[in-house]
Amino acid sequence: MSWVGKSLRRKEDDRLIRGKGLFTDDEPADLHLYILRSPYAHARIRGIDTSAAEALPGVACVLTGQDVLEHCDPFMELAPGEAAEIKDYPLARDKVVYQGEPVAAVAAETAALAMDAGQLIDVDYEMLEPVLDAAEALKDEVLVHDNIGTNRTWQGVFEYGDVDQAFAEAAHVVRIGPMHFHRYSSTPLENNACIAEWTRQGTVEFLCNNSFPGFAQQLLAPGLRLPVEKVHIRAYDVGGSFGNKIWNYVYMALAALASKKAGGLRVKWSETRSEHLLASGHGNERSYYDTEVALDKDGVITAIKSRHIDDCGAYTRYEPLGCVIWSQVLPATYKLRNIRIDFSQALTNKCPVVPNRGYSRMQQLWFMERVVDICAHELGIPADEMRLRNYIRDFPYETPNGCVYDSGDYPAMLAKAKELIDWDKWVAYRDQARAEGRYVGIGIGTTLDSGTNNFGQAQIMNPQLPFSGNSEACIIRLDFDGNVVVTLGTGPSGQGHETAASQVVADELNIDPAMVQVRTGFDTAWNTYVGHSGTYASQFAVTGLSAVHGACQKLKAEMRKLAAFVLEAAEEDLEFGVGEQGPEVRVKGTDQFMNYWALANLVNNNNAVLDESLADVTLNVRHVYRPPFKVPDVERKFGNLTLTYASQLHIAVVEIDPDTCHAKILAYAAVDDCGTVINPQIAHGQVHGATAHGIGAAIMESFDYDEGGNLLTSTFSDYCPITSMNIPDVVYGNIQNPSPFSYSGAKGMGEGGGAPLHTMSAAVQDALHGAGIIITDSFVSPPALHRMLQAPNREQAVSVD
Amino acid sequence: MGIRFEGDFTVTAPRDEVYAFLSDPQKFAPCLPTFQSLEMKDEHTAEVTVRVGVGKIRGNATIELRLKDEQPPTHAAYDGKGKVMGGAFNMETSFDLEDADGGGTVVKWVGDLNMFGKLVALAGGLIRPVAKKDIQKLVDALQAELSGPQASGAAG
């Protein structure tokens, strides 16, 4: 009987469907925090008058930049060089550098009162010219942070193979004009929130929805001038994150300072949606210049050279890690060996970026898919055929930069997706429609979801950083009553960790998953976590569950040793199972057994009977899983950056209405391969969810700034996250190529690799190529398509030699 | 987000009188359609409170209006900055006066409005039509003030 591989109904659901979850904002607090934000993208603060706000009855305290200077140190910067000197505090001090930057904060008895008081704060600003485009920012004419003297946060060349030789030998060279991956984010439905209490013991107690608490704690402690041990973080139910909640530590610090100033009262901050969109992290925006592609006579890509600029907004925070993370998927799913990419990142007067589902890799995957489709169209090779000529086929495959793709079968995914969508029928439909002058297109998007990353890649970005490898922890305890209690470090946000962990434990201990209690959420007080603990970068299926699996092995070893002693049997004669009195360890083929309660009681209450040889048996074991990583070669930018590579292939059929310019999706198929599937229903759900994010991002969702640095899409009504009316029927399929590098064959798969963005760009280009249009922007909304139809760009966007 | 408004209108009063009126915030500010109150900060600077909003959502906005350029009796310019909940705006407005054919004065005016903050996202698309209506009201009020009861026909 195996529980892994079954669609076990989720344990999390019972509380959530009854409205009995515990999200951060559900917990009451003494005071509520309102944050006054800058209306300007770039302005000097000449003065702040808080007297009227402070005089309002019910206001406990008001914080300004002066308070953070007195009580905080700037947050740690990951960047090397000048950017390391960026001073990032919870509140602006003398200058605001993006619209929505916190300038002051009020803690008051109610949220409404805090907001009232916030309106009474008078800030005297002197407006400055903003810089909003990354390439423009690199000219350093307008500086975002004056003290560092540049807007460049990082620059490096990733070069592998012999690029010049490959271009010299090429049958075709395709030159592609500037391309752009737009700003959006996956906007979890629960906004950021935290409750902070600066206790009399000098600790800070947080209830929050941070999704990378292992990292947040290490950032918060020095920022608040506390030892790490005094920063306690707890999370219970988290309403989605998609990476976005990694950097709400900035606001956690602010709430903590308010609690300190208010004498230790519990201070709650609940972000509004408009604040979230304005100032809580956008996905990375990237531009691609000077792209040249070398191909042989058969359309096999032999080399690419290009120059990429990432726009990280006004603060670096998790950046410039994104300058390296993309190289996990450097060649995407293609076998070319000669690549030169000059990569830079710039600060601009826009909202700082935050890892967003598919972080940094999907921008590279989109770029590579664009290259493949543009070359295919220009050389007259069908998109499916182009891919078959270029796909990597032998696994494990070492990429030019030393990453090892563990397993996969891209041609099989393509075949499966074609079958699901009924490819031939749609090709005939498209050709017929074209003959009638209609804009119908079919697009393919192949993508990778790299999971369990090697933090050593941070050293490629900054060799001084003390990070490498990866890990996750799990504690399994046989409780007094014989229950198996599992504690994770992962801090999930909807991915079903309680359920999946129960499935693994149930298999290992040969019991029913209902007999496994997995604690909900995250708590530093459990002592389970490591520095990498969190839910991000498709960590769980391999890193998280390997920790669970390893802890099971340790617990079983102890249980065997103990049972063998009591039952006077050899350990190898014992087996785990469920008997009349519940879970037990028994001597095979006999009626001799010890149930779990009896084992736990022996260790915890009745231990005078135990032998000295059992002194190390506690039935409370912690296991830390560490993937087999090495520190990359930072000079060559070479090494294995990720353990597993799940893959997805999507196909979309679209028709563009010439009047509304809406790209209507006529059919959509998605095939995924995440190796061995732990819980098919959960994996399937992740694919549908990631697909919705990508389709929403492709046609509806964009953070648009005007020339003054005002965010024009700062409410849900303007940003328009995808709804039930816009999502097409997605036909889903799965193939399974187990990973040779994880104990179970599973691969991390939560992010989905932005597949619909690649796919929609491809389908829209297929529809409009005849009209002289090359898709060079990932946002193919009706206004964008309208502009393109007014001014076809093929002449400028591409040339072939 | 920046929006430019401009236009002209004719009044029967002579240029000197029109200039004196338009370059004195205490005189012309009450003609603003949603005028609430005015306080002079110094000789050239007035703090004007107006009622702003769309539909039933209304609030007061305070505009600091400063006369920055005086060339009597032909040209004057103001700059202003204001604050509303979650946003801010700057404006620059100027007028040029010419004698009208057949008496009276032609007022040619230009206004540049720049908005910042949540205001842009919430009201950006609505500002132009709303402002257009309010500007027409202002022009009507100024014409009434500077043309006298007998002159409304003559101005046209």
Add this chain to the structure above:
Amino acid sequence: MSTTELAAHEVPKVAIELSVNGKRYRREVEPRELLVQFLREELRLTGTHIGCDTTYCGACTVLLNGEPVKSCTVLAVQADGGEVLTVEGLEQDGQLHPLQAAFSEHHGLQCGYCTPGMLMSAYALLERNPKPSRKEIRKGIQGNVCRCTGYHNIFEAIEAAAAAMRKE
């Protein structure tokens, strides 16, 4: 215009009386207090969530006098004398409503944050249309945003619940 206009926090509270999930409550509220704040903060019924501030996302959907409303866009005083049903009122004597059971069975939730509002909109839909088509289901929950599931399994769950309820 009166010069003695009160600041929002100085406006006197108003007494309201209403029924929530069959239980009667009498409370004094600020005139500006939203129904969702009243439910969450006064009554501690935190199953009803807040996901946006422009009436877009529907996480706060409850039934007011049998009609689905977004409780972030209803003042508590507007619910005076009314009957409110929230997600906490769906189960009867510990027995899940068929919609709740179907959402779990069909994996119609991941993080669970949109789920209460989604359930209430689906409940209202099935009240007026016990056998909705897929298209009608899409329309029935168009005012409810889910960021995790991609909606597919929510459609399946509502279809399954409708079928189960017709059998009852």
